[in-house]
Amino acid sequence: MAPKFREGDAVVAFSGKWVSWAHTAVAYSAFIGALVTGLSLHYKKIVENEYYGYPQEWFPSVSATIGDRYPERAVFQFFIAMTSGPRFLLVFLWYILTARSNSNLPKIVAGVGVFRTLSCGGWTYVTSTDDHGWHDIFMISYLVATLPWTLGCLALSPNNTKALKYRKLMAGSFFGTLVPLIYFFIQHKIHKVPGAYTIYAFFEWALILFDVGFDAVTALDFAGFELVVRDLSGSSRGKSKQVADDVLEKEYVHNKSISELEDSPAFRKDKPIGNVFGSGLLWTEALDAIADTYNGYVFWSMLTSLGLTVWYFPLWHMGISGYEVMVMCTVSPFLLVNTSMRSLIIRNVRLVHSVSLSGLLAFLVTTPEIRLFAVGLGVSMSCLAWSATWYAEGPQVTRLESRILAWSIGLIASTTAKFAFWTNNPIWPIMHAENGGWNKLGLVLAVLAILRSTKVPYYTRGGVDLAVRPQTSSSLASLGLAGLLFGMHSLLSDSSTMILWVWEGFPVRGPIAANGVLTIAAMSGGVLLGMFYPELVTSWTSLLLAGVGAFILVNHHNWFGYMGALLLATYLMGIAKPLISSAVLHGPRTFGLGFLVYNVMVLAHVWVVAYAFVPGGPLMREHTDWVMTATVLFLAAGVYALPKAANGSKQRPRSTKNTLNRSASYYTYVLLLIQLTALVISYLRFPTNDYVPYHRDEKVITAGIWTIHFSLDNDMWSSERRVRDLIKELEVDVIGLLESDLQRIIMGNRDTTQYLAEDLGMYVDYGPGPNKHTWGAALLSRFPIINSTHHLLPSPVGELAPAIHATLDAYGELIDVVVFHSGQDEDPEDRRLQSEYLARLMRESPRPLILLSYLVVKPGEGNYHTYVGDKSGMKDIDPSDWDRWCEYILYKGIRRSGYARVSRSTITDTELQVGKFIVGQPESSNEQISEGQVPEGLRFPSMFRGQGVRDHRYHVFAEPRYFD
Numbered sequence: 001m002a003p004k005f006r007e008g009d010a011v012v013a014f015s016g017k018w019v020s021w022a023h024t025a026v027a028y029s030a031f032i033g034a035l036v037t038g039l040s041l042h043y044k045k046i047v048e049n050e051y052y053g054y055p056q057e058w059f060p061s062v063s064a065t066i067g068d069r070y071p072e073r074a075v076f077q078f079f080i081a082m083t084s085g086p087r088f089l090l091v092f093l094w095y096i097l098t099a100r101s102n103s104n105l106p107k108i109v110a111g112v113g114v115f116r117t118l119s120c121g122g123w124t125y126v127t128s129t130d131d132h133g134w135h136d137i138f139m140i141s142y143l144v145a146t147l148p149w150t151l152g153c154l155a156l157s158p159n160n161t162k163a164l165k166y167r168k169l170m171a172g173s174f175f176g177t178l179v180p181l182i183y184f185f186i187q188h189k190i191h192k193v194p195g196a197y198t199i200y201a202f203f204e205w206a207l208i209l210f211d212v213g214f215d216a217v218t219a220l221d222f223a224g225f226e227l228v229v230r231d232l233s234g235s236s237r238g239k240s241k242q243v244a245d246d247v248l249e250k251e252y253v254h255n256k257s258i259s260e261l262e263d264s265p266a267f268r269k270d271k272p273i274g275n276v277f278g279s280g281l282l283w284t285e286a287l288d289a290i291a292d293t294y295n296g297y298v299f300w301s302m303l304t305s306l307g308l309t310v311w312y313f314p315l316w317h318m319g320i321s322g323y324e325v326m327v328m329c330t331v332s333p334f335l336l337v338n339t340s341m342r343s344l345i346i347r348n349v350r351l352v353h354s355v356s357l358s359g360l361l362a363f364l365v366t367t368p369e370i371r372l373f374a375v376g377l378g379v380s381m382s383c384l385a386w387s388a389t390w391y392a393e394g395p396q397v398t399r400l401e402s403r404i405l406a407w408s409i410g411l412i413a414s415t416t417a418k419f420a421f422w423t424n425n426p427i428w429p430i431m432h433a434e435n436g437g438w439n440k441l442g443l444v445l446a447v448l449a450i451l452r453s454t455k456v457p458y459y460t461r462g463g464v465d466l467a468v469r470p471q472t473s474s475s476l477a478s479l480g481l482a483g484l485l486f487g488m489h490s491l492l493s494d495s496s497t498m499i500l501w502v503w504e505g506f507p508v509r510g511p512i513a514a515n516g517v518l519t520i521a522a523m524s525g526g527v528l529l530g531m532f533y534p535e536l537v538t539s540w541t542s543l544l545l546a547g548v549g550a551f552i553l554v555n556h557h558n559w560f561g562y563m564g565a566l567l568l569a570t571y572l573m574g575i576a577k578p579l580i581s582s583a584v585l586h587g588p589r590t591f592g593l594g595f596l597v598y599n600v601m602v603l604a605h606v607w608v609v610a611y612a613f614v615p616g617g618p619l620m621r622e623h624t625d626w627v628m629t630a631t632v633l634f635l636a637a638g639v640y641a642l643p644k645a646a647n648g649s650k651q652r653p654r655s656t657k658n659t660l661n662r663s664a665s666y667y668t669y670v671l672l673l674i675q676l677t678a679l680v681i682s683y684l685r686f687p688t689n690d691y692v693p694y695h696r697d698e699k700v701i702t703a704g705i706w707t708i709h710f711s712l713d714n715d716m717w718s719s720e721r722r723v724r725d726l727i728k729e730l731e732v733d734v735i736g737l738l739e740s741d742l743q744r745i746i747m748g749n750r751d752t753t754q755y756l757a758e759d760l761g762m763y764v765d766y767g768p769g770p771n772k773h774t775w776g777a778a779l780l781s782r783f784p785i786i787n788s789t790h791h792l793l794p795s796p797v798g799e800l801a802p803a804i805h806a807t808l809d810a811y812g813e814l815i816d817v818v819v820f821h822s823g824q825d826e827d828p829e830d831r832r833l834q835s836e837y838l839a840r841l842m843r844e845s846p847r848p849l850i851l852l853s854y855l856v857v858k859p860g861e862g863n864y865h866t867y868v869g870d871k872s873g874m875k876d877i878d879p880s881d882w883d884r885w886c887e888y889i890l891y892k893g894i895r896r897s898g899y900a901r902v903s904r905s906t907i908t909d910t911e912l913q914v915g916k917f918i919v920g921q922p923e924s925s926n927e928q929i930s931e932g933q934v935p936e937g938l939r940f941p942s943m944f945r946g947q948g949v950r951d952h953r954y955h956v957f958a959e960p961r962y963f964d
Contacts, residue, residue: 016093016225023086024216030079031066031208038065038072045069049188049197050690056194061201062208066124080124087117090215093222098156109152116145140683144676150174150214151672163220170214177206189689190508192784289666291452292403295353296410297417298427298446299382302359303330304414304493305428306379307602308748309362309372312716315709319613326372327599329380333387334592342588346392349385350454356381357446362429363439368716375429387591394584398663404577405531405667406453409674411488412523412573416674419495419516420681422720422755428748430718472641474586474593480579480638481594483631486601487572491565494749495519495678498569500769501553501743502561505788506806510558513754517682522566524675526573531664537574543639546571547632554628554771579638586641601630602745609744609773612799612824622773622800691761693782694731698937699811699919700897701783702731705819705852705887707738709908710775711752719907720755726952728760729941730902730914733782734808736819736852740767741776753778767804767819768792774802777819783808791841793820793834798827801834805841811919815894816849818842822856831856835863839872848893849874850917854886877915879926883956887913895921900940900960905951914940927964934962 038046038060044053046060046069066076091113098106122138150171157164181203187196306327313321336342345352359378365371386407393400418425421436431437470477491498495516502510511518530537545567552564583590608624611617620626694702704727713719727735742750757764762780768790779788788806795801803820820838823830835855842849851874857864859882867890868876874890878899887910889899898916916938931939940960944953954960 012227012229014227016222016227017219019086019089019093019227020216020219020222023083023090024212024219026079026083026086027212030076030083031062031205033079034066034072034076035060035205037075038069042069042072046072047198051188051192052194052197057198058195059198059201061197062204064201077124080120084117084121088114090218091117093225094153094156094218097158097221097225105152106156109149109156112145112148112152116142116149119145140680143683144679146174146211147676147679148672153214158221160221163217166217166220167214170210170217174207174210174214177203177210181207186508186512190512190687285663286666286669288453289402289406289663289670291449292406293409293413293667293670294445294449295453296407297413298357298360298410298442298449299386299407300411300414300493301417301425301427301442302356302375302378302382303489304425304745304748305359305430306330306375307744307746308712308750309368309375309429309716311710311746311748312368312712313372314613315712320615323369323372326376327602328596329376330383330595330599331592332380332384333588333595335384336388336391336588336591342388342391345384345388349388349392350450352381352385352388353450353454354447356385357443357450359429360427360439360443360446363432363437365429366715371429371716383591383595387588390580390584391588391591400581400584401577402663402667404580405527405664407580408527408530408573408576409667409671411492412520412527412671412674415493415495415523416520416678416681418493418749419520419678419685422758423494423496423742423748423750423752424718424720424755425748428718430712430716430748432717435718435721470582470585470641470643472586472643474590474641476637476641477579477583477586478590478593479597479634480641481583481590482597482601483634483638484572484576484579485594485598486605487568487631487635488576489598489602490605490745490749492519492523492569492572493745494743494751496751496754497743497749497770498553498565499562500751500766501565501771502557502559503766503769504557505765505790505804506763506785507787511562512687513751514682514686517678518562518566519569520678521675522569523573524671526570527576527671528668529570530574530577531667534578537571538578538639538642540639542571542574543632543636546575546635550628550632554625575635575639578642579635582638582642585643597634601627601634604630605744606746609770609775609799612797612827624771624773685758687758687763688761689763689784691763691782693733693810695937696811698935700938701733701810701815701850701894701917701919702914703734703736703817703850703852703889703917704730704732704912704914705736705738705854705889706912707821707854707887707908707910708740708752709910710739710742710747711750713908714906720752722905722907722950723752724756724759725950726902726907726912727756729943729949729952730900730912731941732914734817734850734852735780736804736817737776737778737780738819738821738854739775740778741770741774743770753780756780765804765806768802772800772802774800775821777802777804777821779804779806779817779819781806781808781817783810783815786814791837793822793837795823795827795830795834798823798830801830803838803841805845807847813919814847815919816845816847818849818851818853820851820853820855822854825856831863832866835866836871839866839874842872842874842890842892848919849891850894850915851888851890853888853890855888856886859884875923878961881956886910889913889915891915891917891923893923894919895924896963897924897938898934898940898960898962900944900954901956902944903948903951903953903955911955916940925964929962929964931960931962938962 046064047054047057049057065072067073091110095106095110100106119138119141123142126134126138154167154171157167181200184196184200184203187193188200310324310326313323335345356378358374359382362371362374365374389403390400393403414425424431424436426436426438427442431439496513498519499511499513499515504510536542549564549567553561553568556564583594604620604627607614607617607620608622608627611621708723711719713722737753740752742748742752751766753764753766757780762782763785765779765785765788767777768774772792786807786809788804791803791805793801793803801821801823803818806817808815808817822834842851855867866872868874874892877889877891877896895918896915897918900914902912902914904911943949945959947953
């Protein structure tokens, strides 16, 4: 913006740096003034939290200081109101300083700055007491906007070495402080460590200092500005009585020329990131990027649903069903080997993409077999369409790399969508409106995206006429593509998969599901590395680091294991562009063979846990390490097959590089938007840990056991919400869930317990992770879980038997709960060894104990006497119930007051068993009493009597049983 000069007297003139200093002084005064006032008047009240007070906690948090207490709140709001003027002016001056005719980034950063200022006013003047919902919305908006504001200011920083140094220092300190801040918040909220909130408070105050300090650095940039108020009408000398005639004019004088600013490090054209943000923004190209990314999202949504719909059939057949052959539908890219077929597909790629939408339309089909075929057709056509698109765009480097970026970011979008929907993808064919699906909206957007992004490539035969062919084998390139596809699908298609790999139980020593935003951030970082520094991700050093990350993930747990997971995630996303570009150069056969080897890896990934049900299973038993090693070796083969030019972009013509950088800018914005969305989701999903049981006055524990059949109901629909409804209506405080490990490709990389825990308000132990090779056991509790240990019981022949041994804080007393799933009926020796192991575990517990189990035994026969009796010290909840085979509830050292069996409807193949126990009272007799003799708070809900609701009713003995 060119400065504008007008004749008139200069009434006031001052340096622009005083705008920054005024903003800094008033902003700090708001927080410090509230702190001093609070410490002086309400010290012990503002240091107190929900768990501890003074002296365990001795310094207040920011929120406690500026909250609802008078006069602290008034002091804070007074100074924040004064801050608004300098704040808006600061944002405006920053825009004036950085505005350039060939870039839209300054406008975007200025818009973010205004939005951030308005949201600050929102959470300042609408407190959580006034309206908790709107307060959180304003606060989240402010925090989310901080990231683009900070990064945008860094990208636009003028050539001022001192200012850039301090700006980086403040930004680095701000984001670096988030790590210990989150750590001590978890220590306080989850572990309830005395004094942790005080340490958290110091880091929270540090964020305020760094946040305001970051903007204070603008004083160094604004020193070259002079703000002038000119009197054009002579009003200041009394020539006019009309105040409305006063005219305010600001004059901005740059101490550095525009050309000097454009030569600054942030804008230098030889810098990849500066080149990206220095390009202009065309909305047509932005829409193209969004449409391409959504197509990538649809691809990953359909691919991740294929194994899930295939899995339904062996699940009900309890073995090979024949429908497993549908996994081979992904090898459709072999059709590209034929020249005529390839040309036909490339010319009609829009039609192929459109046919692939059968995978999204499948939710309209109620028959499971036909729905599977619809999904298979969709996946087959989608694999074919994307392979054809990549190959056809081979001669156009910019377009090819844009397509690969869209496909990669599509995976991040799919993972983020699952993060928002508790590991379910809202457009999967197992979803519909009743269980939380957004299928119709997803389908409409997919149609629009295809119409927008699918164009007939310039080269309808594809990249077959490239002048230089790689000297390496195309088979090696196929192995690299297979390793990439398998690694991305098995580890990155859900943000919590690798978190559950490293989960070890309570007390929490590693990441939880809400930390999935870190997985998404690592994936996004990998895409950016591959985008801007391909020579880095294609180096052997990077491959070695990825191998180290894989080793750490497989062999370690908690935060250290998760660090290996993040390292591997970053590499997988970064190497995608080089490996797919290499596959294009090696010819169309590469894609078909790559998907074929990927399918073999998927089967191996299943064999390691399903070894008891598949041919050749014992060979792969529990060998996840072999699968991971093969993945890394395949990636190494792909890196070896890379053409020399793939190690960098220096050989590209300047025009191609500029076009690529402009294109990359749009995908960077899309990636940033997805990451901000993930941050909001993480904030909203963080557990509150303030859960309470249903009947506190009676000191009752209502405990249940249920085999949920991998959360697929009898008609192939996701069953989480139906499971939730029954647990809630039965007022269950503690429940063991079996067949709950869904973090595999064939099960959609899901986790039902996340939704149940967050919706029902329960603590959750996910149980042994997917790398422990079990079918899953999980524990949800409304009582705090003090400690939990995972066990893998002896299984020399059959499937592994998982168990969780947890200690709960129930009404101030420690109560043990064990969740257990024994081996199959076909393996009697396994079950005998498991019964002895579990009996010893229960006998050695010095506390009252409740067993929620799946025992595979008839009452009074065989191993029943090991589980019940002197060997274990346990009692059966109802010794007279002879009609049982799998589910059992046992107990010791606590009074049992009731027992009920509730029919499953079509949710699963097993009923829900529930028992009521009274804490602090000794064991009682087996004498049954009528419900009329039972206090209201100890009764089971009456809604399940007779015909019940939704086909759930008390069955076997038609009503609950109560005991004296």
